[in-house]
Amino acid sequence: MQQIADAAGVSVTTVSHTMSGKRPVNPETATRIKRLIEEFGYVPDAGARHLQSGRSRMIGLAVPDISNWYFGRIARGVEEMADELDYGLIVCSTFNSDPRxxxxYFNMIRTRMIDGLVYTxxxxxxxxxxxxxxxxxxxxxxxxxxxxxxSSLPWVTSENLEGARLVAAHVRQLGHTRAVIIAGFPxxxxxxxxxxxxREYFPNALVLNGDFEMQSGYDLVGDLLANDFPFTAVFGCNDLMAIGAIRRLREHGLRVPEDVTVVGFDDIExxxxxxxxxxxxxxxxxxxxRTSARLLIDGIEAGSFDAIxxxxxxxxxxVRGTSGPVAS
Amino acid sequence: MQQIADAAGVSVTTVSHTMSGKRPVNPETATRIKRLIEEFGYVPDAGARHLQSGRSRMIGLAVPDISNWYFGRIARGVEEMADELDYGLIVCSTFNSDPRxxxxYFNMIRTRMIDGLVYTxxxxxxxxxxxxxxxxxxxxxxxxxxxxxxSSLPWVTSENLEGARLVAAHVRQLGHTRAVIIAGFPxxxxxxxxxxxxREYFPNALVLNGDFEMQSGYDLVGDLLANDFPFTAVFGCNDLMAIGAIRRLREHGLRVPEDVTVVGFDDIExxxxxxxxxxxxxxxxxxxxRTSARLLIDGIEAGSFDAIxxxxxxxxxxVRGTSGPVAS
DNA sequence: TGGAGTGCGCAAAGCGTTTTGCATAATTCG
DNA sequence: CGAATTATGCAAAACGCTTTGCGCACTCCA
Known part of the structure; x- marks a missing residue:
């Protein structure tokens, strides 16, 4: 920047002001400076800006695993919005909450490397x-x-309750009464x-806790089958577990949806x-x-989350093919 | 840091030295300072460090779309290695090379926001x-x-040629002779x-160019079928296109692998x-x-890529179920 | 014609580190 | 025992930018 100022015969202050527009600059001078900036290919140093302003214009995103399709989609949304609001995104896979x-990543916020954090x-x-x-x-x-x-933090989630009602009503309407719920972490x-x-529709449904991975849906259904537990419908609390359940059912010779209806949650790819x-x-x-990023950045720029x-x-x-009427 | 120095009755220099170890510090003083650092929960400001050192200890990763499973895996590898080498990761979805x-993101390198870039x-x-x-x-x-x-840049890729040979040899061995290649961008x-x-195994295989998306595999196979083009094997240059091809074949009443063998590339989830x-x-x-990140950071720290x-x-x-012997 | 703006620009003070050049005291060596 | 080290610590200079406080020259209004 000093270089530009020298070349233009002005002070760095003036250069800074032509860039930020926070003080008026003679249009003639401004043009000259802008041309030189272009010519020199000058860009302001991020570190200096950061130190001076105390803001890095970077936000962090902490997800369990960025290579999981679901969290990848979240990352995409956050990144889109961050980009639109002219922020950069630092991703942090916590790998299932590895404390180290x-x-x-929490330290990143302390060192003010990032201005805020979206935590999943x-x-x-x-x-x-x-x-x-x-x-x-x-x-x-x-x-x-x-x-x-x-609970005091702003949050963004799906309508989980309503979604569960929708799918449960659908399954109920198909005539099922004996259902099993493969749930996530308690x-x-x-x-x-x-x-x-x-449970609003299946008050007595058995609840088994899995870990959201395909394998746990597979294993839990295996346990049920081994015990001849009677059921005609399986609710997966996410799609991966539902898919694992389907595989296990098939291996056991059961057809989906003719013999058992299986439904999931998420609609992953x-x-x-x-x-x-x-x-x-x-x-x-x-x-x-996207919404999470917007709330975060709004809060950062407002300096408070009171209005967020x-x-x-x-x-x-x-509704796709894995749900069907209960076998008569 | 000034705060720590005051509390310990020393200068900031001494505090800085106890942290970096670049100059000897009296063990007694050092202990006292460390305790105070702990007590105050002091962490050095990232911006100031960045400005002073000219390094941000951040690297960038540019991929077409972070929510694509394949690129998500790359991101995970890069992040793992970056973390191990004590670097942070800034992700940049280019959304298919949106120039803006x-x-x-290229500007991030210019502004020295990041110390280097992994580009996919x-x-x-x-x-x-x-x-x-x-x-x-x-x-x-x-x-x-x-x-x-x-070509002068360091790169990390899969053994594409060898992989193609492996799968082609496999299909050839099953007796297929009429194959179609659904390729990626030319x-x-x-x-x-x-x-x-x-083509080492199928020199006359027809080559069609798709865009790596499922739909293009679907569409291209549709064109072939509509023209009664004869083939018994389909090579997808990635899995998504292969899966698209399978769907189209099935809709046309053909069985996989009994009537047509379909193989892919990538082994996505x-x-x-x-x-x-x-x-x-x-x-x-x-x-x-992981390897890309390591090469990048090695190069950054060595100050040159000559030895990289x-x-x-x-x-x-x-080998899974979509490939089988040619129908006799 | 004397204030009261207002448009433009400069100098200088930070921002929070790291690093360098000196001091001073303590230790070692020939 | 004098000289050369070594150990320890401080002051001050960067790093490259933004922002604040002033100054100077105009213009405007009564």
């Missing part, structure tokens, strides 16, 4: 104390999964709400690709990401 | 001039896809190599979930990401 990694809780909720401390003094928004202990809000929604397609609840995950309202993103029932 | 976005070329190779300029003066490593015009190295490998499983070439995508060798990551043939 989480600590590292994963399998186990660990290090909540750390998060709580960080959130007490820095901008944090919870995406996809609310956390009771941090402590998660999403799990609780989804189970509650399903795979759900529409398998045959038959998985009946599930579509979540607008990109929107969750949490958001619930609507869901849709998507 | 690319420009923005997408569908269309645009803005190469920009990349070329950036790469001339800053650390850039190409991941997953080499680029001829930038200009990409991976496309060229994969086609070349397949979906490939093992569909029924039957997709025969394909497994790429170790996470390793591509490009890497080819091995692939495996994965």
């Amino acid at each position: 990694r989480e600590k590292r 809780a994963g399998r186990q909720i660990s290090e909540m104390n750390e998060l709580e401390k960080v959130a007490a003094s820095s901008p944090v928004v919870l995406a996809d999964e609310g956390i009771d202990r941090l 402590g998660l809000n999403s799990t609780i709400e989804r189970v509650a929604g399903i 795979i759900a529409s690709v398998i045959t038959p397609g998985l009946t599930t609840v579509h979540q607008d995950v990109v929107t969750i990401g 309202e949490s958001v619930v993103v609507p869901v849709d029932l998507v | 976005r690319e420009k923005r 070329a997408g569908r269309q190779i645009s803005e190469m001039n920009e990349l070329e300029k950036v790469a001339a003066s800053s650390p850039v490593v190409l991941a997953d896809e080499g680029i001829d015009r930038l 200009g990409l190295n991976s496309t060229i190599e994969r086609v070349a490998g397949i 979906i490939a093992s979930v569909i029924t039957p499983g997709l025969t394909t070439v497994h790429q170790d995508v996470v390793t591509i990401g 060798e490009s890497v080819v990551v091995p692939v495996d043939l994965v």
Whole structure:
């Protein structure tokens, strides 16, 4: 910048002002300076800006695993919005809440490497104390999964309860009465709400807790079959577990949906690709990401989250081939 | 830091030295300072460090779309390695080389927001001039896809040629002679190599160019069927197109693999979930990401890429259910 | 014609580190 | 025992930008 100032015969102040527009600059001078900036290919140094302003124009996103399709979609949404608002995105895979990694990323907020954090809780909720401390003094928004202990933070989630009702009503209407719920981790809000929604229609449904991976759907259904537990419908609290359940059922010689109806939740990419397609609840995950980023950045720029309202993103029932009338 | 220095009754210099260890400090003083640091919860300001050192300890990753499973895996690998080497990761989805976005991210390197860039070329190779300029003066490593015009940069790719040979040999051995190749974009190295490998076994195979999306596999096979083009095997240059092809074949009443053998490339998550499983070439995508990050950071820390060798990551043939002997 | 603006520009003070050049005291060596 | 080290610590200079406080020259209104 000094270089530009020298070449233009002005002070760095003037150059800075022509760039920021915070003080008037003679149009003639401004043009000359702008031409030189162009010519020199000058760009302001991010580090200096950061130090001076105390803001990095970077936000962080913590997800359990960036290579999971679902969280990838969230990341995409966050990144889209961040980009639109001229922020950069630093991603942090917590790898299921590896404390060392989480600590590292929380430190990013302390060192003011990032101006705020979008946090998506994963399998186990660990290090909540750390998060709580960080959130007490820095901008944090919870995406996809609310956390009771941090209820004061703004959050963005899907209509889990309503989604569960929709799909449960659908299955009920097909005549099913004996259903099993393959739920997620017990402590998660999403799990609780989804189970509650399903139970409005199937009050006695058995609830088994899985870990959101395909294998756990496979294994849990295996246990049921081994015990001759009677059921005609399986509710997966996410699509992966539902798909695992389908595989296990098939291996056992049962047909889907003729013998057993299986439904999921999420509508991940795979759900529409398998045959038959998985009946599930579509979540607008990109929107969750986008909205989270917007709330966060709004809060950062406003300097407070007092005026920031949490958001619930609507869901849709998507009926495909894995749900059918109960066998008579 | 001033605060710590005051509390300890020393100068900031001494505090800085106890932290960095670049000058000896009296053990007694050091202990006292460390305790105070702990007590105050002091962490050095990232912006100030960045300005002073000229390094941000951040690297960038540019991929076409972070929510694509394949690129998500690359991101995971890059992030893992970056984390191990104590670097942060800024992700940049280029959304198929949207020039505005690319420009923005290239600027991150200019503003020295990031110390280097892992670049994964997408569908269309645009803005190469920009990349070329950036790469001339800053650390850039190409991941997953080499680029001829930038052959001087270090790169990390899969053994595309060998992988194509493996799968082609497999299909040839099943007795097939009439094959069709659903290739990717014509200009990409991976496309060229994969086609070349397949053609060693099927010299006359028809080559159709798709865009790596499921729909294009579907559409291209549709064209073939509409023209009664005779074939018994389809090579997808990635799994998504292969899956699209399978769907179209099935809709046309053809069975896979009884009537037509279909194979892919990548071994994405979906490939093992569909029924039957997709025969394909497994790429170790996470390793591509990890290696790229390592090369980049090695280069950054060495101050030069002269000693950095490009890497080819091995692939495996994965035989599943979509390939079978030619119908007699 | 004397204030009261207002348009433009400069100098200088930070922002929070790291690093360099000196001091001073303590230790070692020939 | 004098000289050469070594150990320890401080002051001050960067790093490249933004912002604040002033000054100077106009213009405007009564």
